[in-house]
Amino acid sequence: MRQTGFVRWVRAHGRGCYVFVGVLVWMTGLVWAAAGGGTATALIGAALSALAAVTVGAASRNGASSGGAAPATASETQRPLEVREAEPDRKPVLWRVRTGVVDAPGQLAEVAAALAALGADIRTVQVHPTTEGAVDEILLHAPSGVRRRDLLRAVRVAGGTSVRVARAEVHELDDIPTRALSVATGLVTGRTELRRGLAVLLGEVAVDWCEPNVRIQEDQHTIAVPAPGGGMFRVHRSNGEFTPAEQARAQRLADLAARSWERTPAHADVIGTRSGRELPTRVVDRSDYAHLLAFYRACSPASRHRRHRAGPPDQDEILRLLTPGVGRALAVFDGDDIIAWGNLVYEGEQGDVALLVRDDWQRRGIGTALARLLVDHAERVGLSAVSARTQVDDSPTAATLRAAGFILHRVPEPGEWHWTHNASEHAI
Incomplete structure (x- = not known):
C-alpha cells in the first residue's frame, strides 16, 4: 500500500511523534469544547483520538520492523527463546598422568601443586619404585578446557621426566589391589582371560600371542609372559617403561591363569x-x-x-x-x-x-x-x-x-x- 508523507514521517520519528499527535488531538478537543462543543463529549473524543493515534502508530512501527507481520503478544515477548546456543560441556575429564620423579623430599608435592594450578583434582596416586627413583601414576579430573599439552607442560616444569598423559576410563579409578583381585576373580571364574587381564592391570599395553618357538626380545618397554595352553604373550608399552613391580605382577597373574586353566574344567x-x-x-x-x-x-x-x-x-x-x-x-x-x-x-x-x-x-x-x-x-x-x-x-x-x-x-x-x-x- 502506498504511504503518505505524513505516515512516513511518523514511522521515521518513532514513539515520540505518536504521543505528540495524541496531545495535539486532545488540545484540539479542549479548544472545541471551550467554543461550545460540550466538555464531556470533547474529552471523550479527544481521549479516543489520542488512544487511536498511539495504537495505530505502534502498529505501524511494529509492521515496519517485521515486514508487516502481526505484533507479538505479551506472553510471546516474555517467553524465553526456544533455541539457544548449546552450553559448553563443563564435565571434568579423567586423565592418566605417568611420570618419573626424583627420589627427593617434596618432588611429588611440586607435581601436585602444578596440577592443582590447572584446576585438576587428583583422585588416585600409585607409586612404582625403580632403581633411579620412582614412577608415579596419577589419575585426575581436570576441567574440560585443560588439554593434554597443558598437563604435559605443567608436570615437566615441576620436574617430571618421561611424562606420559592419556585419557583414562572410569574403571581405572579402582586402586591396584582392587583391580588385581577383580582380574584374578575373572580368571578363576572364566569371565576373562589372561590377555584381557594384563591389559586391565597394566593400562595402555599391546598384548600379542607368539608361537612357542619365537623368542621375545625383552627390554624396558617389552616383557614376555607365558600364555596358558602354549606360547608366549608379548606385552609392549610404547608410552612408558615397565617398572619391576609391574613385571612381577604380570608374572604372578600368568601363574594364576595357568593354574586356573589346568584345574578348571573346560567351559x-x-x-x-x-x-x-x-x-x-x-x-x-x-x-x-x-x-x-x-x-x-x-x-x-x-x-x-x-x-x-x-x-x-x-x-x-x-x-x-x-x-x-x-x-x-x-x-x-x-x-x-x-x-x-x-x-x-x-x-x-x-x-x-x-x-x-x-x-x-x-x-x-x-x-x-x-x-x-x-x-x-x-x-x-x-x-x-x-x-x-x-x-x-x-x-x-x-x-x-x-x-x-x-x-x-x-x-x-x-x-x-x-x-x-x-x-x-x-x-x-
Whole structure:
C-alpha cells in the first residue's frame, strides 16, 4: 500500500511523534469544547483520538520492523527463546598422568601443586619404585578446557621426566589391589582371560600371542609372559617403561591363569537344534587335535573350502587355532564325535569368527547357536566388535550369520563379503 508523507514521517520519528499527535488531538478537543462543543463529549473524543493515534502508530512501527507481520503478544515477548546456543560441556575429564620423579623430599608435592594450578583434582596416586627413583601414576579430573599439552607442560616444569598423559576410563579409578583381585576373580571364574587381564592391570599395553618357538626380545618397554595352553604373550608399552613391580605382577597373574586353566574344567554349554535335540558344546584345545582331525576328514571338500578358502589347514594351523592365547575354540559333540566347531580369533580389541558344520548336521541351527556363543564370549572379555568373512556365493553361512545378529558390512575384495557384529564392552 502506498504511504503518505505524513505516515512516513511518523514511522521515521518513532514513539515520540505518536504521543505528540495524541496531545495535539486532545488540545484540539479542549479548544472545541471551550467554543461550545460540550466538555464531556470533547474529552471523550479527544481521549479516543489520542488512544487511536498511539495504537495505530505502534502498529505501524511494529509492521515496519517485521515486514508487516502481526505484533507479538505479551506472553510471546516474555517467553524465553526456544533455541539457544548449546552450553559448553563443563564435565571434568579423567586423565592418566605417568611420570618419573626424583627420589627427593617434596618432588611429588611440586607435581601436585602444578596440577592443582590447572584446576585438576587428583583422585588416585600409585607409586612404582625403580632403581633411579620412582614412577608415579596419577589419575585426575581436570576441567574440560585443560588439554593434554597443558598437563604435559605443567608436570615437566615441576620436574617430571618421561611424562606420559592419556585419557583414562572410569574403571581405572579402582586402586591396584582392587583391580588385581577383580582380574584374578575373572580368571578363576572364566569371565576373562589372561590377555584381557594384563591389559586391565597394566593400562595402555599391546598384548600379542607368539608361537612357542619365537623368542621375545625383552627390554624396558617389552616383557614376555607365558600364555596358558602354549606360547608366549608379548606385552609392549610404547608410552612408558615397565617398572619391576609391574613385571612381577604380570608374572604372578600368568601363574594364576595357568593354574586356573589346568584345574578348571573346560567351559561347557548345551545348544539345541531346530528339532529340539540338545547337544553338548565345550571349549577345545590342543589335546583335542585327533578328534578335530577326524571331524575335518568327515566334512566334504566344498564345506572345508567355505571355511578355509586358501585350502585345508595344516597341522600347525589347526594347533594354533586350538591355542587359548589365540582366542576361543568351541566344538559341538554328538557322543565322542565333533560335528561342528567355531573359532573366535582375537585381533587387538576385535575378534574374527569362523564356523564349520559337518554336512549331515547342516541346516539345523547349530552354526547359528555356535556363533552366538562366540559373540557372548567376545562381550565377556571386552572386545569392541566381531567380524566374519564369507564368499559371496556361500548362502548357507550368510544365513547363519544373519540369524546370529551379524550384518553385511562391506565387500573388501571381489568375491568376498565382510560381516560385523557389534559387541558390548563389559568391564571386569
